[in-house]
Amino acid sequence: AQSVTQLGSHVSVSEGALVLLRCNYSSSVPPYLFWYVQYPNQGLQLLLKYTSAATLVKGINGFEAEFKKSETSFHLTKPSAHMSDAAEYFCAVTPSNDYKLSFGAGTTVTVRA
Amino acid sequence: DAGVTQSPTHLIKTRGQQVTLRCSPISGHKSVSWYQQVLGQGPQFIFQYYEKEERGRGNFPDRFSARQFPNYSSELNVNALLLGDSALYLCASTGSSYNSPLHFGNGTRLTVT
DSSP: OOEEEEEOSEEEEETTSOEEEEEEEEOSSOEEEEEEEEOTTSOEEEEEEEOSSOSEEEOGGGOEEEEEGGGTEEEEEESSOOGGGOEEEEEEEEETTOOOOEEOOOEEEEEEO | OOOOEEEOSEEEEOTTOOEEEEEEOOTTOOEEEEEEEOTTSOOEEEEEEETTEEEEEOSOOTTEEEEEOTTSOEEEEEOSOOGGGOEEEEEEEEOSSTTOOOEEOOOEEEEEO
């Protein structure tokens, strides 16, 4: 079975500061890992995905994530937060090419001016 | 191109009633998945359909059913509604090529009173 744990249900950062969202996964097989963002009253938008190519994955809106097998982690970062980054972020895992995603509980990001 | 469209956007039902939610995938996408997102939690996988056949089912009771039509649109049916069925129901579609990402609609907000 596959699962993800997102550490911290709420993160508050100042505009221009580093955004770091933590995700740890468990998987019985090499996983596919994803980060999604959800704005209020909207569906989920894919930020980036890891599919066993490069361990450092670059996504949209300046986000990137690093796959660390030894730590079973896939943390999401953005060097400089913008007000528009305020949203809820979900980490998700699936076994190879299986679209039955297992999502974490989510992390809500607040950006302070 | 239009994204994944879901209807209705909001719905209020009474316990014991039945509900049908509809989803139209992105043009050319043959796979549709349904997820339930309870407030404050990550989405939970309900069903996946590909080429009108069920490819996967999550841990949901038989009150939940779905189908996919020849035009690849899909319906999710929930019978004998319970208060706990109140949630955002998300539909996602994906293309047939390897590593195609899931594209989510904005969801249907179901409230059961």
